[in-house]
Amino acid sequence: MSTAPAAARRTVLRRGALAALGLLLFCGFVALGTWQVQRRAWKLALIERVEQRVHAAPVALPPPGEWGSVTAAGHEYLPVVVEGRWLAQATVLVQAVTELGNGFWVMTPLQRDDGTQVWVNRGFVPDAQRERWAGGGEEDGPPQRVEGLLRMNEPGGGFLRSNDPAAQRWYSRDVIAMGQARGLSQSAPFFVDAGLPGRQATVADGPQPGLTVIRFANSHLVYAITWYTLALMVVGAAWTVARSERRRAA
Helix, strand or coil: CCCHHHHHHHHHHHHHHHHHHHHHHHHHHHHHHHHHHHHHHHHHHHHHHHHHHHCCCCEECCCHHHHHHCCHHHHCCCEEEEEEEECHHHCEEEEEEECCEEEEEEEEEEECCCCCEEEEEEEEEEHHHHHHHHCCCCCCCCCEEEEEEEEECCCCEECCEECEHHHCECCCCCHHHHHHHCCCCCEEEEEEEECCCCCCCCCCCCCECCCCCCCCCCCHHHHHHHHHHHHHHHHHHHHHHHHHHHHHHC
């Protein structure tokens, strides 16, 4: 019995498998490249929106009835002003790495006249000041007026580290969890970074505000070019294989 038909079937199957693999890789790389193009457009829009927003004049916080509709797209990095009294003993320290080094964000809620609370990131303190600010660093003081940028809640924790409210270990500014841990029943689901870009002086003895990072990495174009290049390489490889197959069959 001739082995020619069996060999021919194996050749057809091999070519079919190579074609299917090549098509799958090509479509996958093109899809990833297109996704990066879309991400780039989103990032550019975000950068433009934030750049316009952070330099606006501060406005009042949204009223409590609208807190549920506060979103990153509509409100994050919006300059706001909030008034109240520090609830110093409810202060939470959140581990932070900044341009000033390692240390903590000092998160203290402001008690407002309407009974609600708004968490304020008062700024950065180095490790050496941890004990001083762990309990608030002061008594509940006179009325305060804080200008800053509205920020969205940061749930969960940091990279490979989860917040542990019971042990008072905080790696992200999860103000919802902080409010629950401190028994604040009417705290806002967002917080305020004290200090406005370009308008904040250095504080000699206390939390250093105005360290909000408003720079956004944008490498999506490089990623898109990489994925599209890989797609073209698949096309080139397919052409090389097809030419080799034609020569073999000749």
